[in-house]
Amino acid sequence: MSTNPLKELYEQALGTLRSGDDAEAGLICRRALSIFGRDPNILCLLGEISLQQRRPQEASKLYSEVLERHTGFARALEGKGLALLADKKPGEACKFLAKAAAAAPKRSKTRIALARALAGSGRYAESEQAIKEAFALNPGLAELNKAEIALSGGELEEAEKLLRDLLARDPDNVKALRMLAIIAVESSHFKAARKMIERALKLRPGFIPGWNDLANLHMKQDRYEKALEAVQNALELDPQMAQTWIVKGNILTRAQRHEESLDAYRHALKLNPLSGGALSQMGHVLKTSGGRKNRLQLFANA
Numbered sequence: 001m002s003t004n005p006l007k008e009l010y011e012q013a014l015g016t017l018r019s020g021d022d023a024e025a026g027l028i029c030r031r032a033l034s035i036f037g038r039d040p041n042i043l044c045l046l047g048e049i050s051l052q053q054r055r056p057q058e059a060s061k062l063y064s065e066v067l068e069r070h071t072g073f074a075r076a077l078e079g080k081g082l083a084l085l086a087d088k089k090p091g092e093a094c095k096f097l098a099k100a101a102a103a104a105p106k107r108s109k110t111r112i113a114l115a116r117a118l119a120g121s122g123r124y125a126e127s128e129q130a131i132k133e134a135f136a137l138n139p140g141l142a143e144l145n146k147a148e149i150a151l152s153g154g155e156l157e158e159a160e161k162l163l164r165d166l167l168a169r170d171p172d173n174v175k176a177l178r179m180l181a182i183i184a185v186e187s188s189h190f191k192a193a194r195k196m197i198e199r200a201l202k203l204r205p206g207f208i209p210g211w212n213d214l215a216n217l218h219m220k221q222d223r224y225e226k227a228l229e230a231v232q233n234a235l236e237l238d239p240q241m242a243q244t245w246i247v248k249g250n251i252l253t254r255a256q257r258h259e260e261s262l263d264a265y266r267h268a269l270k271l272n273p274l275s276g277g278a279l280s281q282m283g284h285v286l287k288t289s290g291g292r293k294n295r296l297q298l299f300a301n302a
Helices: 005-018 022-036 040-052 056-069 074-086 090-103 108-120 124-137 139-152 156-169 174-186 190-203 208-220 224-237 242-254 258-271 276-288 292-301
Strands: none
Touching (some): 005 022, 005 040, 022 040, 040 056, 040 074, 056 074, 074 090, 074 108, 090 108, 124 139, 139 156, 139 174, 156 174, 174 190, 174 208, 190 208, 208 224, 208 242, 242 276, 258 276
């Protein structure tokens, strides 16, 4: 029997959230609140769950409740700032994130969030300074940034060297594993890429970009059922992410399941009406799906 049942429930909720089941994690948090009262750490964890579920206003209320009783609680200050940032209020977010950075001066993630808020407020010089401070606190972030720049510029060898050096020191860095897998795919080393993606997902089962990467990798190898299984895992984690629906549409298009692919692209457009990817892919399906009569029918249903 646990000597601290509140801590036990907290760790159970946190583990459940990390496994990708945010709904069950939320239920565990609410059960803890009903038994033990308004514990600040449980409230903050529930705020993080609300943010993951794209409910920033609900998260903001939870963090405000904590800050009414614990004004300098760094976790609640950061959460409140992130909730305001997600609610498209970067100016207000800056105030809370600056306080959070002062309360937790060695936390690099807080400074990255502050940099985003400052940039969203047009305070670019201050944003750049916050990024520099984050890189100084966590050199791995700077290396990831350099690798990302090298990768986007087509310098695959340089990006791979930076990532392998980083993973030698931090073998569980999920973002580095993902980027190295992308390089492996570019080099057609699919088996190595799959191993890296699967390792990243083992470390973080709720990592949606990893599931989408795995789906794309299976699709490239014409393993459509496995690809659909992977993308379904991503959709179960967050059905409101338009990009995941586009990935599903792409798989169905490659599998010649055109009507289903159009349904997936339509869903992406409902979530993000400005999604150029969904529009262009729909156009491609309509253009290549067969005879003129069939194209007109598909277009009418689009």
